[in-house]
Amino acid sequence: MKTLKKYAAPIFMIGVFEAIAITLWLTLNNVFYFFNFTYIGGCISIGLLLYIKKVKYARRIVQLAVGLYMLVYLGLISNENMQIEGFWYYLFLGIFEAATIHYAVAKIFGPLLFGRGWCGYACWTAMVLDFLPYKHPKVPRRKLGFIRYITFSISLLFVTALFFFHVGNLERIMFWSFVIGNALYYAVGIGVAVAFKDNRAFCKYVCPITVFLKPASYYSLMRVKVDTDKCVSCGKCKKVCPMDVDVTNNSRKRINGTECILCFECIDECPKKALHL
Ligand code: SF4
Ligand code: SF4
Ligand code: SF4
Structure with a gap:
């Protein structure tokens, strides 16, 4: 059960993208969508797995794998x-x-x-x-x-x-x-x-x-939450956040709440392990 919870994010992402891939492939009768969304979902899930395994630059690897595919292959080569x-x-x-x-x-x-x-x-x-x-x-x-x-x-x-x-x-x-x-x-x-x-x-x-x-x-299911009992208000999470999110407040109205890019820098930085998905 603990293992399943640990890997919930990559399982969730591959599940969502495979559902999209298969639905679009069958409804639009175009196998490109199956390969396209399987590739993107696969990259994101592998990236999340690498993050869980504490591989440095896991997010950057995914950014390059997906970003270059979309910019070079879809945009420049396929003219989309x-x-x-x-x-x-x-x-x-x-x-x-x-x-x-x-x-x-x-x-x-x-x-x-x-x-x-x-x-x-x-x-x-x-x-x-x-x-x-x-x-x-x-x-x-x-x-x-x-x-x-x-x-x-x-x-x-x-x-x-x-x-x-x-x-x-x-x-x-x-x-x-x-x-x-x-x-x-x-x-x-x-x-x-x-x-x-x-x-x-x-x-x-x-x-x-x-x-x-x-x-x-604003309504995102996946979001970083704080365990307020553990938080000691040290401010380290705010210092490392590239998007200025006040992640110490669980409200959906938290400062810059719609800016979170799920980079998990705050989770890694928190000395009290008070932050989680
Ligand atoms: S996950 Fe990244 S963007 Fe979101 S609150 Fe944490 S540090 Fe900021
Ligand atoms: S806001 Fe999002 S979509 Fe726009 S440039 Fe930044 S990362 Fe890309
Ligand atoms: S880094 Fe952790 S303990 Fe410090 S303010 Fe943020 S959530 Fe609280």
């Missing part, structure tokens, strides 16, 4: 625009494939189960940003979260304009918007990380995808 513009594009076309499925699973409904796990283990933007040296923000969070609504609106307006003005060769435009969009994300992401001395500044202030991610994450 998995960025937010691609989501709007396929949504406007009424096609429930590729980017729309990806957004539904990872960013709109999935966070009800695994919160911002996408941001901790799979995002190819954060995959690069997490190599920067500002792992633990030293300065208080700025009130700049409104920027995400501006970038969100720009992405929506961009794709709306393409349809409104009947621009041709949309598939090609989507491919190049994926290439240019990613280059911009990396440039801005690195720029704000250096400016704020915070690897995750882009995630906190600029990323338009958080408009989708945050509401469902």
Whole structure:
């Protein structure tokens, strides 16, 4: 029973992803979805197993395995625009494939189960940003979260304009918007990380995808909880948290609660073993 509890997270993740993989394969009659979601779920579960076995960089290994697969194979080789513009594009076309499925699973409904796990283990933007040296923000969070609504609106307006003005060769435009969009994300992401001395500044202030991610994450089944009887209020968990979450409060309204990327740095750091999933 104790062993089952210890491995609950990887079992849960592989179970969720296999259910998605098989459902999409059979309902859409496309075996790609089986391999795609089995690969992603497999990587995440192996990463969680490595974490349980205390392998250093377990999360980073998963980030690279999933992030590079999505950026290089799906994006650049298979020409699937998995960025937010691609989501709007396929949504406007009424096609429930590729980017729309990806957004539904990872960013709109999935966070009800695994919160911002996408941001901790799979995002190819954060995959690069997490190599920067500002792992633990030293300065208080700025009130700049409104920027995400501006970038969100720009992405929506961009794709709306393409349809409104009947621009041709949309598939090609989507491919190049994926290439240019990613280059911009990396440039801005690195720029704000250096400016704020915070690897995750882009995630906190600029990323338009958080408009989708945050509401469902509020209700996430998977979340870090504190055993208040054990906590001695030493503050070490807050110091190592890359997303400024007040994990010493179990309320869903805790400070920056919808920002947790399930990196487990706080759990590892707690001297009283007061934190757990
Ligand atoms: S907030 Fe955006 S850039 Fe950051 S990890 Fe999540 S999806 Fe990626
Ligand atoms: S340190 Fe803890 S609270 Fe902060 S993002 Fe990681 S798992 Fe979440
Ligand atoms: S590190 Fe542990 S003991 Fe210290 S404040 Fe956080 S939960 Fe409490």
